[in-house]
Amino acid sequence: MQNENEEQNKKHRQLETFRTEDKNKSLTTNQGLKVSEDEHSLKAGQRGPTLMEDFHFREKMTHFDHERIPERVVHARGYAAHGEFELYESMSEYTKADFLQTPGKKTPVFTRFSTVAGSKGSAETVRDVRGFAVKFYTDEGNYDLVGNNIPVFFIQDAIKFPDLVHAVKPEPHNEMPQAASAHDTFWDFVANNQESAHMVMWHMSDRAIPRSFRMMEGFGVHTFRFVNAKGKSHFVKFHWKPKLGVNSLVWDEAQKISGKDPDFHRKDLWESIENGDYAEWELGVQLIEESQEFDFDFDILDPTKLWPEEDIPVKIIGKMTLNRNVDNVFAETEQVAFHPGHVVPGIDFSNDPLLQGRLFSYTDTQLIRLGGPNFHELPINRPVCPFHNNQRDGYGRQTINTGQVSYHKNSLADNTPSTSTEEEGGYVHYQEKVDGRKVAARSDSFKDHFSQAKLFWNSMSVVEKKHIVEAFSFEVGKVKNKDIRQQVVDMFGHVDNGLASAVAHAVGVHAPNASEESTVTKSSPALSQENKAKLP
Numbered sequence: 104m105q106n107e108n109e110e111q112n113k114k115h116r117q118l119e120t121f122r123t124e125d126k127n128k129s130l131t132t133n134q135g136l137k138v139s140e141d142e143h144s145l146k147a148g149q150r151g152p153t154l155m156e157d158f159h160f161r162e163k164m165t166h167f168d169h170e171r172i173p174e175r176v177v178h179a180r181g182y183a184a185h186g187e188f189e190l191y192e193s194m195s196e197y198t199k200a201d202f203l204q205t206p207g208k209k210t211p212v213f214t215r216f217s218t219v220a221g222s223k224g225s226a227e228t229v230r231d232v233r234g235f236a237v238k239f240y241t242d243e244g245n246y247d248l249v250g251n252n253i254p255v256f257f258i259q260d261a262i263k264f265p266d267l268v269h270a271v272k273p274e275p276h277n278e279m280p281q282a283a284s285a286h287d288t289f290w291d292f293v294a295n296n297q298e299s300a301h302m303v304m305w306h307m308s309d310r311a312i313p314r315s316f317r318m319m320e321g322f323g324v325h326t327f328r329f330v331n332a333k334g335k336s337h338f339v340k341f342h343w344k345p346k347l348g349v350n351s352l353v354w355d356e357a358q359k360i361s362g363k364d365p366d367f368h369r370k371d372l373w374e375s376i377e378n379g380d381y382a383e384w385e386l387g388v389q390l391i392e393e394s395q396e397f398d399f400d401f402d403i404l405d406p407t408k409l410w411p412e413e414d415i416p417v418k419i420i421g422k423m424t425l426n427r428n429v430d431n432v433f434a435e436t437e438q439v440a441f442h443p444g445h446v447v448p449g450i451d452f453s454n455d456p457l458l459q460g461r462l463f464s465y466t467d468t469q470l471i472r473l474g475g476p477n478f479h480e481l482p483i484n485r486p487v488c489p490f491h492n493n494q495r496d497g498y499g500r501q502t503i504n505t506g507q508v509s510y511h512k513n514s515l516a517d518n519t520p521s522t523s524t525e526e527e528g529g530y531v532h533y534q535e536k537v538d539g540r541k542v543a544a545r546s547d548s549f550k551d552h553f554s555q556a557k558l559f560w561n562s563m564s565v566v567e568k569k570h571i572v573e574a575f576s577f578e579v580g581k582v583k584n585k586d587i588r589q590q591v592v593d594m595f596g597h598v599d600n601g602l603a604s605a606v607a608h609a610v611g612v613h614a615p616n617a618s619e620e621s622t623v624t625k626s627s628p629a630l631s632q633e634n635k636a637k638l639p
């Protein structure tokens with residue numbers, strides 16, 4: 104289905120130039136030679152061996168032999184679509200990012216949704232976190248908002264990510280189970296890394312079995328910075344709010360659909376776009392002034408904490424519409440390379456130690472996944488603005504850089520790429536003052552692992568609590584090692600005694616000896632309004 108705004112979409116026009124139309128053409132080799140025979144290889148005699156001389160056979164087979172690239176180390180199972188982002192109101196008070204200045208401005212986007220743990224061919228309605236990655240093709244370069252559908256994360260420091268993923272993926276000795284959370288290593292990791300408590304509560308909730316990509320929220324998770332033209336900075340968290348609202352499957356449905364239609368989510372997105380029923384999300388931001396960094400009872404750099412929306416409201420600033428399916432899943436969905444470090448002037452990082460580590464990991468993995476240093480030249484990854492620098496050569500290079508000089512600075516040529524001042528649009532990192540000793544320890548302000556997990560539990564309705572108890576019982580019930588089951592129950596006793604006792608009963612271990620009253624059958628009181636006065 105063609106979108107009426109396609110003519111204005113710069114990314115679409117750029118991709119057009121790379122499309123090929125193979126219909127009604129002569130079949131040729133990659134060298135352009137017309138082929139006369141594509142069903143029988145060249146043989147010595149009709150019943151004899153195939154000859155090496157058959158260049159068409161060799162080329163066809165060699166290319167086929169190399170068709171697969173490594174799947175993503177996480178988020179392998181994904182699906183994507185094109186669209187646009189339209190700004191509602193200028194954010195110039197907070198950021199100088201060009202695509203957030205002029206109300207009505209449209210920016211092309213490409214958005215990929217994914218599960219995290221499953222392999223590329225796994226079922227889509229499994230209990231798992233969902234990736235929600237958006238590439239904005241802005242006039243100042245690509246800006247990637249690489250988020251998830253859950254606002255917090257399992258760990259606080261990137262150095263633990265390989266451990267987390269090793270625990271979540273199928274166990275190495277027998278490559279089972281494919282499911283993210285139904286095994287000993289996952290729950291062993293959880294029990295030994297109690298900062299995961301808050302995320303695990305979300306993971307065991309209905310949020311981890313969304314009804315549709317179109318009915319999921321998205322979160323940048325980390326604290327980022329907005330910086331305005333005067334150099335003033337605000338801390339910012341990003342939110343995507345689906346226009347269709349947040350809707351989930353129930354566990355029984357999710358399991359049945361996994362068996363009957365493992366492509367359920369991609370089909371839903373593809374068909375809705377084909378039918379002209381475009382998927383829409385509004386972009387929201389939460390903002391905290393620099394001076395308020397320490398005003399909260401959690402550390403705003405801690406990615407296991409959210410900023411309560413009651414205290415720091417989400418300001419809706421624009422809308423994303425996904426309105427065009429890809430032409431080729433490999434060329435677009437698989438070859439797209441997102442990176443949380445792809446920023447534009449006016450958007451910067453915080454010192455969140457999880458975010459800081461992510462800034463290294465993405466290019467590093469894409470160098471192997473996408474075969475060398477030139478994957479930015481792949482059509483889906485090219486910015487819509489021009490890009491020029493002194494990088495040269497490498498596997499798969501397509502650009503033919505001209506001229507004698509490929510270094511900065513030089514006296515031999517006067518037309519080599521030159522740097523830009525901040526006023527000319529050059530990216531200047533925010534000048535945050537940093538001091539202290541080099542330490543590997545974590546700040547004490549990151550040590551409260553249960554308060555927000557409790558708030559989450561207490562904000563659930565009775566039905567939602569029942570679903571959480573059932574999810575824990577199902578997943579932890581699959582753990583073979585009784586000590587791990589016990590450790591998990593003890594850990595979640597710190598969230599709610601009733602929750603832990605119900606799970607203990609279901610999985611055959613002792614209930615924790617907490618004296619607190621059970622809240623399994625109670626809905627919760629409203630969250631604190633205390634910090635409202637501090638809002639920007």
Ligand code: HEM
Pocket residue numbers: 174175176177178181215216217233234235236249250251256260261262264322323324325439440441457458460461464465468469472
């Ligand atoms: C994908 C690393 C945390 C969201 C990936 C990939 C790696 C990675 C290596 C594969 C990229 C590729 O092959 O193109 C890490 C590390 C993390 C981390 C080291 C923590 C230290 C997170 C968090 C989020 C997130 C907190 C959400 C806020 C995603 C998404 C994708 C992804 C959405 C898939 C992107 C796509 O659709 O291509 N991550 N990740 N990751 N990550 Fe992370």
